[in-house]
Amino acid sequence: MSAQFYSFTAQNPQGNDIQMSDFEGKVILVVNTATQCGLTPxxxxxxxxxxxxxxxxxxxxxxxxxQFAGQEPLSNDDMEATCKLNHGVTFPLMKKIDVNGGDAHPLFSYLKKALPGTLVNSIKWNFTKFLIGKDGTPLKRYSPTTKPESIENDILKALNA
Incomplete structure (x- = not known):
């Protein structure tokens, strides 16, 4: 199951392919985001x-x-600029995707299956997070309201594994 993560491709906001295999050997936190959500901070x-x-x-x-109350209405370029300007984001952002339904990005379909949610497997809201180990193994799923700072110990464990 671990190598499967690296088989996925996404696109950056400019439409260039980004291979998940480019991140092999890293601990990865995959997050579905939105710029106009109460959780945007x-x-x-x-x-x-x-x-x-x-x-x-x-x-x-x-x-x-x-997909959640239209909280990411911006174009890909405007979304990227807003994240950089308002939050100093320097980590990679991808092109807007669906995370649920028939048009869900294959990476999120895989992650939902690998780390099922509570009650249902679908993504419940913006800022659902998935921690991926250095070998590509999905380790843990976090709810939208889980603050990034509270994940730090799990990140450290994964980095030291």
Whole structure:
């Protein structure tokens, strides 16, 4: 199951392919994001974790999604600029995707199956987070309201594994 994570591809906001295999050997936090959500301040915590641990092979990957109350209405370019300007985001952001339904990005279909949610497997809201180990194994799923700072110990365990 671990190598499967690396078989996925996403696109950055400019439409260029990003291979998940480019992140092999890193601890990865995959997050579905939105710029106009009550949880949007989590960008600050996510960027803080990225800055603190990026030199230790940790990366955050943001996947914007507009499936929850239309809270990511911006174009891909405007979304990326807003994240940089308002939250200092330097971690990679991807092109807007769906995380649920028939058009869900294959990576999120895989992650939902690998780490089922409570009651239902679907993504419940923006800022659902998935921690991926250095070998590509999905380790843990976090609810949208889980603050990035509270994931730090799990990140450290994964980095030291």
């Amino acid at each position: 989590q960008f600050d915590g996510l960027e803080g974790l990225f800055q603190k641990y990026k030199e230790k092979d940790f990366i955050v990957l943001g996947f914007p999604c507009n």
